[in-house]
Amino acid sequence: MRILLIEDEHKIAQALKRGLEQEAYAVDVLYEGIQGMARALRGNYDLLILDRMLPGVADGLEICRAIRKAGLHQPVLVLTAKDATADRVDGLDDGADDYLSKPFSFEELLARIRALLRRPNQTLGTSLKVADLELRPDTFTVQRDGKTIQLSNKEFALLEYFMRNPDRILTKDQIIKHVWDFDADILPNTVEAFVASLRQKVDRPFPQPLLHTVRGFGYKFTTTP
Numbered sequence: 001m002r003i004l005l006i007e008d009e010h011k012i013a014q015a016l017k018r019g020l021e022q023e024a025y026a027v028d029v030l031y032e033g034i035q036g037m038a039r040a041l042r043g044n045y046d047l048l049i050l051d052r053m054l055p056g057v058a059d060g061l062e063i064c065r066a067i068r069k070a071g072l073h074q075p076v077l078v079l080t081a082k083d084a085t086a087d088r089v090d091g092l093d094d095g096a097d098d099y100l101s102k103p104f105s106f107e108e109l110l111a112r113i114r115a116l117l118r119r120p121n122q123t124l125g126t127s128l129k130v131a132d133l134e135l136r137p138d139t140f141t142v143q144r145d146g147k148t149i150q151l152s153n154k155e156f157a158l159l160e161y162f163m164r165n166p167d168r169i170l171t172k173d174q175i176i177k178h179v180w181d182f183d184a185d186i187l188p189n190t191v192e193a194f195v196a197s198l199r200q201k202v203d204r205p206f207p208q209p210l211l212h213t214v215r216g217f218g219y220k221f222t223t224t225p
Contacts, residue, residue, distance in 0.1 A: 001024075001025050001026070001046040001047065001117065001157065001160060001161070001164075001178070002025070002026045002027075002028070002044065002045050002046050002047075002177065002178045002179070002181070003020060003025050003026065003027045003028070003045060003046065003047050003048070003049060003113075004027075004028050004030070004036070004039060004040055004045040004047075004048050004049070005017060005020075005027055005028065005029045005030075005049045006029075006030050006031070006032075006033070006036035006040070006048070006049070006050050006051060006054065006060065006063065007029070007031065007049070007051040007079065008031050008032065008051060008053075008054050008055050009051075010031060013029045013031065014029070016049075016106075016109070017029050019106050020113075021153075021181075022153065023110060023140075023153075024140065024153040024154070024156045024157040024160070025113075025157070026157065026178065026179055026180050026181045027181050028045075028181050031055075032054065032055055032056050033054040033055065033056045033058030033059055033060075033062065033063060034056050034058050036050070036054070036058070036063055037058045037062070037063045037066055037067075040063055040066070040067050040072075041066065041067060041070055041072070043067075043070075043072050043074070044177050044178070045074055046074060046075075046117065046178065047074055047075045047076075047077065047113060047116060047117060048063075048064075048067070048074060048075070048076045048077070049076075049077045049079060049113075050063055050064060050076060050077070050078050050079065050096075051078075051079050051080070052078050052079065052080030052081070053080070053081065060078050060079075060080075061078070061096075064076050064078065064095045064096050065095060067095070068095035075097045075098070075116035075117065076095060076096045076097050076098075077096070077097065077098045077099075077100060077109075077112060077113065077116060078096045078098070078099050078100070079100050079102060079104075080099065080100070080101055080102065081101070081102045097116055098112050098115075098116060100112060114137060114138055117137070128160065128163040128164065129163075130163055130166055130210060130221065130222075130223065131208060131210060131223050132144055132145045132206075132208075133163075133202065133210060135156075135159060135160055135163055137160060140156060142156070142159065142202075144202065144206055145206060147205075149201050149202060150201070151198075151201060154179065154194060155194060155197060155198050155201070157179050158175070158179050158194055158195070158198055159198060159202065161175065161178050161179055162211065162219070162221035163221060165221070166221055166222055167220065167221075167222045167224075168220065168221075169214050169217050169218050169219070169220050170218050170219050170220070170221075171217060171218040172188045172191045172192075172218055174218070175191050175218070175219070176188075176191060195211065195213075195219060198211065199211050208223065209225075210222065210223065212225040
């Protein structure tokens with residue numbers, strides 16, 4: 001899952017980026033409102049984390065209003081040092097989905113991210129299932145036919161992206177945009193290598209393949225190729 005973090009305090013932003021990447025999220029970081037708004041309006045993110053107070057013309061709530069006006073509906077979590085009820089109401093009225101006051105624990109941030117990504121337009125319940133394969137984002141566990149499968153963080157993120165988009169052809173470019181962060185220097189053959197590694201763990205030991213190559217287009221995760 002790909003997250004855009006817009007936070008002007010560099011130390012906080014980098015600490016959050018490191019922590020979220022350890023949890024298998026791809027994270028892009030920007031520190032200023034106008035640049036952040038431009039990136040958010042591209043719509044390539046599964047979730048946005050916005051600081052309420054940002055330097056420059058656009059603050060977090062202005063970014064939130066802009067993306068909602070543009071018809072983008074990905075979850076938005078606002079971080080703020082303002083803890084007054086009126087400030088929370090303003091944030092929610094401007095289209096934010098959740099509001100987290102500073103200082104906060106990283107564990108609470110993770111819990112709120114998981115809750116936002118579990119909403120109906122993302123997925124139902126706390127696990128993803130395709131055939132006999134189950135992935136649990138809350139515990140970072142994968143099982144197929146009752147057998148636990150050990151994956152790296154990037155393999156887990158790749159499998160989660162496939163399972164959130166079953167029966168769809170996903171191009172290598174789409175995969176790069178959602179599984180790796182913006183600054184990563186990723187080539188198409190890197191995607192091929194990770195897909196091959198994932199197949200070895202998720203498909204090869206089992207009779208029914210789920211991850212299929214659609215030649216000339218990309219990949220499809222499905223029970224009916």
